[in-house]
Amino acid sequence: MANGTPLRLLKRQRTLLSRARMAHSLSMTNNQEAALLSAAPDTADVAAEVDVLVVGGGLSGLGAALTLVRARRSVLVVDAGQPRNAPAAHSHGFLTRDGVSPLKLLEIGRLEVRGYGGTIVEGEVVSVERTADGGFEAVLSDGSSRRARRVLVTTGLVDELPDIPGLRERWGRDVVHCPYCFGWEVRDRPLGVLATGPLAAAQALMWRQWSDDVILLRHTAPDLTDEQRRQLGARGIGVVDGEVVGIEVKGENITGVRLASGRSFRVAWWWSARGSPPGTACSTGWAPP
Numbered sequence: 523m524a525n526g527t528p529l530r531l532l533k534r535q536r537t538l539l540s541r542a543r544m545a546h547s548l549s550m551t552n553n554q555e556a557a558l559l560s561a562a563p564d565t566a567d568v569a570a571e572v573d574v575l576v577v578g579g580g581l582s583g584l585g586a587a588l589t590l591v592r593a594r595r596s597v598l599v600v601d602a603g604q605p606r607n608a609p610a611a612h613s614h615g616f617l618t619r620d621g622v623s624p625l626k627l628l629e630i631g632r633l634e635v636r637g638y639g640g641t642i643v644e645g646e647v648v649s650v651e652r653t654a655d656g657g658f659e660a661v662l663s664d665g666s667s668r669r670a671r672r673v674l675v676t677t678g679l680v681d682e683l684p685d686i687p688g689l690r691e692r693w694g695r696d697v698v699h700c701p702y703c704f705g706w707e708v709r710d711r712p713l714g715v716l717a718t719g720p721l722a723a724a725q726a727l728m729w730r731q732w733s734d735d736v737i738l739l740r741h742t743a744p745d746l747t748d749e750q751r752r753q754l755g756a757r758g759i760g761v762v763d764g765e766v767v768g769i770e771v772k773g774e775n776i777t778g779v780r781l782a783s784g785r786s787f788r789v790a791w792w793w794s795a796r797g798s799p800p801g802t803a804c805s806t807g808w809a810p811p
Contacts, residue, residue, distance in 0.1 A: 572596040575660055575670035577647045580605050583676035584631035591638035598668060599635065599642040600660070606678050607703075609694025614703055684718060684741070688769040696776045696791045697769075704791070705732040714779055714789035716766060717743035723750040729793060730757045737787060739779060741766050762787055 574590050576583045579601025590597045607613060607624040614620050619627060632642055646663040650673055653659050658673045681699060683690055689697055698704040712735045715726040723746055726738040737760040740746070746754075746761065754761060764781040771777065778788045 569596055569598075571657065571669040571671065572598045572641075573670070574598075574672045574674055575600065575647075575658065575668055577650075577660070577673065577675045578602075578677040579628070579632070579642055580676065580678050581627060581631060582678065583674070584628070584635055586674055586676060587635045587640050587642075588631070588638070591635060591640040597635070597640045598670065599640065600645050600647050600662065600668070601642065602646045603644055606681065607694070610703070611694075614706070684716065684766075686766055686768065688771070692769065692771075692776065698791065698793060701729050701732060701793070705729070708791040709733060711735070711790040712788050713737075714739050714787065714792035716792060717741050719743060722746075723754060725793065726754060726759050727757060730759060734758060736760075737762055737789070739766050739787070739792075740764070 573595040574587075574597050576587050576590075576597060576599040579587075579599045583599060583601070587597045587599050605624060605628065610624055612621050613624045613627060616622070616627065619630075635642060645666075647660050648663050649661045650658055653669070657669060657671050660668045660670065660673065662668065681693070683693060698708075709732045711733055713729055713733050715722065715729055715736065715738050717723075717738060717740045720743075722738060722740070722743050726736055730736050736758075738754060739762050742765055751761060762781070764783050764785065766779050767782045768780040769776055769778075770780055770786060776790060776792065778786045779792065780786045
């Protein structure tokens with residue numbers, strides 16, 4: 523019994539409330555989704571010290587937070603509201619939620635974490651330091667500080683995009699980085715793979731699984747080895763030498779890419795991403811044990 527109410531009834535009420543919240547989240551319109559990242563943070567007082575501070579509230583951070591709060595740990599999630607996949611309209615490969623927008627997935631995750639007593643605040647952690655008692659003290663960008671016994675950094679990655687006019691504006695639409703996220707939607711279309719590092723040949727070979735019309739745009743990357751050119755040729759992947767300087771667009775869609783030489787090549791979608799460093803939500807003063 524709890525305040526005269528049977529414990530199983532309380533649990534049943536919590537379950538029904540959680541389901542109602544999730545149903546509301548899944549029925550949101552696109553206009554409502556746009557406001558999710560700027561939603562008001564938790565207003566409840568944050569404990570003077572929590573068991574775990576999670577830096578970064580993407581799917582990984584929220585997943586960890588959910589497991590921890592269910593283990594009866596006090597958890598504070600600090601998130602800057604800038605998920606890597608925010609430009610994408612849909613996310614794929616997430617079981618039971620295939621095709622749901624990334625923002626809606628985050629909203630569902632936040633509801634679940636908060637449902638077990640976890641706290642989520644909007645902000646950016648700028649430093650984390652060890653304290654004399656063996657814990658950690660984190661300073662946020664607004665000057666406030668939080669103490670925790672443990673810190674979990676889940677800031678994810680940041681995509682470093684090549685400096686090509688028009689590319690950034692189309693990121694997450696028809697300039698993408700992950701074949702397993704976007705490959706089905708672009709299957710059998712003319713695809714261009716922009717070489718930005720030593721793995722370019724392997725990436726072009728991977729994209730060949732989704733289309734038989736793939737070219738590798740070598741751009742400014744180092745020359746390919748004879749073995750790489752042989753492998754690409756065996757799969758019918760053309761190699762285009764020359765620096766890419768622009769994107770050709772008709773209406774709302776990419777139609778091709780333009781080289782410094784003036785030549786153009788037809789592509790409907792293209793892949794581009796450089797080495798992606800960790801996110802910098804915890805940028806200074808990090809001293810791991």
